[in-house]
Amino acid sequence: MLHVFATCAFIGLLAARGAAGEAPDPASYTGPVERAFTIHCADCHGVMPASLSGAARATAEKKRKRAHRKFGMDEGFPFTSKWQLPKLLAEIRGEVAEEDMPPASYMKKKGVTMTEAERQAIIDWTQTQ
């Protein structure tokens, strides 16, 4: 039982550190989180893959300037943004949870869907930074 409390206290401490706005942890970004961002966000917010073609490519080309004004992931995490990290993470969490991003019309053009697991990976990650 004591062990459970100790673990909770430790997690609480980590959360408090994140909330205090200390340096982000690039290591936590690797793996499923980075994959979800790369597959579903990079076309507009990051480096467009050379393989992107057709209507999806045309749309991404049109949207990427405005998308980059919100945040850029060209060099991985930490992302570039006009917002401070806590605000940016909250925006990302909101957009992904509400299914506003990636835009549904865009996914249709591209012929992909974002899985629940991918959404959850991003949402959980924003809460641990």
Ligand code: HEC
């Ligand atoms: C088809 C291109 C496209 C894709 C793919 C895309 N976005 Fe965006 N995103 C945009 C554009 C364009 C804007 C700016 C909208 C505006 O200026 O109103 C934006 C804005 C945002 C914002 C800021 C919201 C706001 O209120 O201004 C966040 C956060 C965001 N995107 C997160 C994501 C995440 C996370 C993903 C992947 C899961 C993603 N986006 C995928 C085009 C895209």
